[in-house]
Amino acid sequence: MTFADQCRALGLSGLLAFGLALTGCNQASTDNTSSTTTNSATASSSSNSTTTTTTTTTSGQKGTYLIGMSQANKGEPWRQAMNDQIAAAAAKHPELQVVFADAAQNNAKQVADVENFIQQGIKLLIISPNEAAPLTDVVAKAYDKGIPVIVLDREVNGNKYTMWIGADNTAIGKMAGQFVAKWAKDNKANPCNVLEIRGLEGTPPTKERDNGFRAGIAANPAVKIIAQQTANWTRERAIPVSQAMIQANPNFNVVYGENDPMAEAAIISAKNANKDLSKILFVGIDGLPTPDGGIKSVMNGRLGVTYVYPTGGAEAIDWAVKILEQKQKPPRKVVLKTEEVNKSNAAALYKKYGGK
Numbered sequence: 001m002t003f004a005d006q007c008r009a010l011g012l013s014g015l016l017a018f019g020l021a022l023t024g025c026n027q028a029s030t031d032n033t034s035s036t037t038t039n040s041a042t043a044s045s046s047s048n049s050t051t052t053t054t055t056t057t058t059s060g061q062k063g064t065y066l067i068g069m070s071q072a073n074k075g076e077p078w079r080q081a082m083n084d085q086i087a088a089a090a091a092k093h094p095e096l097q098v099v100f101a102d103a104a105q106n107n108a109k110q111v112a113d114v115e116n117f118i119q120q121g122i123k124l125l126i127i128s129p130n131e132a133a134p135l136t137d138v139v140a141k142a143y144d145k146g147i148p149v150i151v152l153d154r155e156v157n158g159n160k161y162t163m164w165i166g167a168d169n170t171a172i173g174k175m176a177g178q179f180v181a182k183w184a185k186d187n188k189a190n191p192c193n194v195l196e197i198r199g200l201e202g203t204p205p206t207k208e209r210d211n212g213f214r215a216g217i218a219a220n221p222a223v224k225i226i227a228q229q230t231a232n233w234t235r236e237r238a239i240p241v242s243q244a245m246i247q248a249n250p251n252f253n254v255v256y257g258e259n260d261p262m263a264e265a266a267i268i269s270a271k272n273a274n275k276d277l278s279k280i281l282f283v284g285i286d287g288l289p290t291p292d293g294g295i296k297s298v299m300n301g302r303l304g305v306t307y308v309y310p311t312g313g314a315e316a317i318d319w320a321v322k323i324l325e326q327k328q329k330p331p332r333k334v335v336l337k338t339e340e341v342n343k344s345n346a347a348a349l350y351k352k353y354g355g356k
């Protein structure tokens, strides 16, 4: 279900009638505007400032607890999936009202989004930060005001938040490295040259997935990372980056993309460079169970392997309910389970994770 579908399912006809362009239900990027969407019916907006804010008023028995969800960007499928999961989980709790904001990969905008939520009087903040350092202070500000803060996926610095939910990026990177170490041995690739496409450097998973990968490939000294470049987590950026890397390093055996969209971009670049794709291993991370996602890509033989990186969206709402309604003290850290997706289990995992 797309986020727009979720909004419809949540009865957002009034909001949709106001024009999708103003709301978080819009799939298009809303650079330089701050858009928020809630799951109730009346919207108002102001568009003559640098930020466009869509707020809603509550009707009926809804809206006992207003929750702000600050998303780093909605341009990436994995983040859209996170928002979708939050909306779906929240829809099961009529007493929750979730306001979404999209920072469009802009740290300053995400700071403004959180400030805005604080002004709106949210009862709990869920945030998936764009970069750690620039978001640390505003998260601490919300926390110091007594607002419970659930951090998803990318961490902030320090300890001024209530809990963090995410998967272990070092462990995932290590599994990917071990897979490459074994693949090189099985395919007698010696040397086995790896091109690594990294995420945004200010985000903790970039370093963690790199550290883990290096630990994993240590099992086979033939495996060497011969080049690494950042592509800021996006497929769009990874197209020219991978093209340049392949041109500068034509003899490579493996591409390690720190997420699936960047690994997919490298497949396109390798194809354009007339490489024999059957001899190259493409490794990704995310494993979304969607027609364009990583699991299908492994099923179709494009990616050789990927790793399910759960968004934590449903868990964040579970914990929001426990914190707000059941007054439970949450653990500081909830580590989500990952799974390797390879040729032999991809079809089963696609089903298991609800792929259609």
Ligand code: FRU
Residues within 6 Å of the ligand: 076, 078, 079, 153, 154, 199, 203, 205, 233, 259, 260, 285, 286, 309
């Ligand atoms: C989306 C994303 C995912 C990745 C995660 C890391 O923005 O790049 O693809 O797994 O963020 O924080």
